[in-house]
Amino acid sequence: MSAPTPRVQLALNVDDIERAVAFYSKLFDTQPAKRRPGYANFAVSSPPLKLVLFENPGSGGTINHLGVEVGSSAEVEAHQTRLATEGLLIDEEKSTTCCYARQDKFWVNGPDGIRWEHYVVLANSDAPGFSSLFTDKPDNVCCATPHSDDTPAEQAEPVGPADIRETVRRHYAAVAVVAGESSNKPPSCCGPSSFDVCGPGGEAVFGAALYAQSGEDTMSNAVAASLGCGVPTAVADLHPGEVVLDLGSGAGADVLIAAQRVQPGGRAIGLDMTVEMLELARRNAAIAQVDNVEFIEGYLEEIPLPDVSVDVVISNCVINLAADKRVVLREAARVLKPGGRFAISDVVADADLNAEIRASMTEWTGCIGGALNEVDYRNLLSDSGFEQIEIIETHRVHSHATAAIVRARRTTAATNASSRRH
Structure with a gap:
């Protein structure tokens, strides 16, 4: 066709x-x-x-x-x-x-x-x-045909991991296209949950304004295009010479900040499955004249890096988008060196987040529907080979979810627990 x-x-x-x-x-x-x-x-x-x-x-x-x-x-x-x-x-x-x-x-x-x-x-x-x-007006709207009570309306097929991944990919590919054309214009505080950056009182809950609140550089194109829920580089305690991996690096804001923090001798790697985001991030790196960075294509569930190859894993409001968080966290542990640090910003669901919200792909791409609650987050981190786990709420992003800093360290026994043979 x-x-x-x-x-x-x-x-x-x-x-x-x-x-x-x-x-x-x-x-x-x-x-x-x-x-x-x-x-x-x-x-x-x-x-x-x-x-x-x-x-x-x-x-x-x-x-x-x-x-x-x-x-x-x-x-x-x-x-x-x-x-x-x-x-x-x-x-x-x-x-x-x-x-x-x-x-x-x-x-x-x-x-x-x-x-x-x-x-x-x-x-x-x-x-x-x-x-x-x-469905409440079956006789006079788009493509609706009268149906009897014994002829049920067509039902949507269950959404599986592959569907979630593809929906997320398409969604953020479109975000990248718009960000690349918007010349530093940040998203508005209006719109559906998948694009909201402001809370009910008008306060910033996602996006570039959070970097200004943390004292980070807000002038770069990459930061202006951010839809993250925090600033992981502000809590990762980065040092010169370290190798940093950003899971779901988007437009590259956190990679560029991390790259500056680990100089001299260090480097920052951004991983993203969305070609459009990778292209945008590379353009932003060229504009910022930062050369100790690399942006690679791949999935969080299959990180294309060797075992024990990075010092720090960061991420900004991306783990919640993954269909299988257990695999993602095991992969993060696999690539970390013993004692390596896991320092991310993410959305954490309240215990009462309901099934209707979790089933909505709009809520999922908006970082709410797929969010783990705190108990599940701690259990998955522990099972994946992490210790010294802390989850600290930073601000509310939804009536049933909060943004949080999630930090942990890889144990020395994590390699076997996080083998590629999941």
């Missing part, structure tokens, strides 16, 4: 689908791209338009919804990030079936109540599907 040129979508309700198809075929001199019972769509080349028709007798002549079709999930994520930073509230749907197609999309409300979607078609589907956001 070739990627379409971005185009506006106009979705109309019609009383008679056959009459409507005949009319619009003549109007735009093109035949429908897709026909299904009670449904048709047209890919109009001039002017660029996706025209969608829904047969809803009695509602003919009204707008069903409006939208923008784009060519990739990364473009959907980039638009979502941009609109979130402008303060618009986003309803996100991933890999949903709608309009006889599997789609990634999000919705926003216009000032007059008209719904706009930004979406990409991932694959065609024989099922009509429906938007899960409108």
Whole structure:
């Protein structure tokens, strides 16, 4: 399936689908791209338009919804990030079936109540599907078809580790694209949980402002693009000559700060799975003229470094994003030298964080849904070969979660406990 040129979508309700198809075929001199019972769509080349028709007798002549079709999930994520930073509230749907197609999309409300979607078609589907956001109005909204009580609505498939990893990757790839184009403009304090940087009182809970509070440099592009929940370099006690590894290094802020702290003779390594973030970090390092850094591509669950090769592991609000924290912590212990330090900032969940929040991918990519509670965090660290564990709350980031400093030391027995053969 070739990627379409971005185009506006106009979705109309019609009383008679056959009459409507005949009319619009003549109007735009093109035949429908897709026909299904009670449904048709047209890919109009001039002017660029996706025209969608829904047969809803009695509602003919009204707008069903409006939208923008784009060519990739990364473009959907980039638009979502941009609109979130402008303060618009986003309803996100991933890999949903709608309009006889599997789609990634999000919705926003216009000032007059008209719904706009930004979406990409991932694959065609024989099922009509429906938007899960409108199940209370099954007869007059996008792709909804009447169903009886004994015909259950389509249910989302369970989300597995691979789905979580890919959703996180796409999300932060889009963040990197926006950050690279924003010229030091930090995220706003508005928007959905996946982009909120401010608390209910307007105080900074994520992002660049935390570096200013800690006295760290806030002028670099890398710091301006940060969405972390703390400043791990401020608590890592770094010394000249040390090797530092940053798990999920993002735009490179903590790597660049660490690199300055370990001079002379030391170096800082940033690990990230997102190519777009790695490119942004390398540009930021070049701008900052810091050369004792290296940014490598890889997964937290499979760190591409030898055993006992680093002195300090840092991370900033990333461990919570991993699907399998146990593997991540064992990998951190594996690459640390005996007595090596683990010093990170992360989100720690309250004991009452509910299943609904944990099941939301928006909450997961927003650093809340996947957060460990303190008891589980301590147990996993201990099981992975760490000792002298301390978890210190710094500030609230959510009604059911807090930011915290998490510190520990690798025991001398950690190598066997954290072998690659998990």
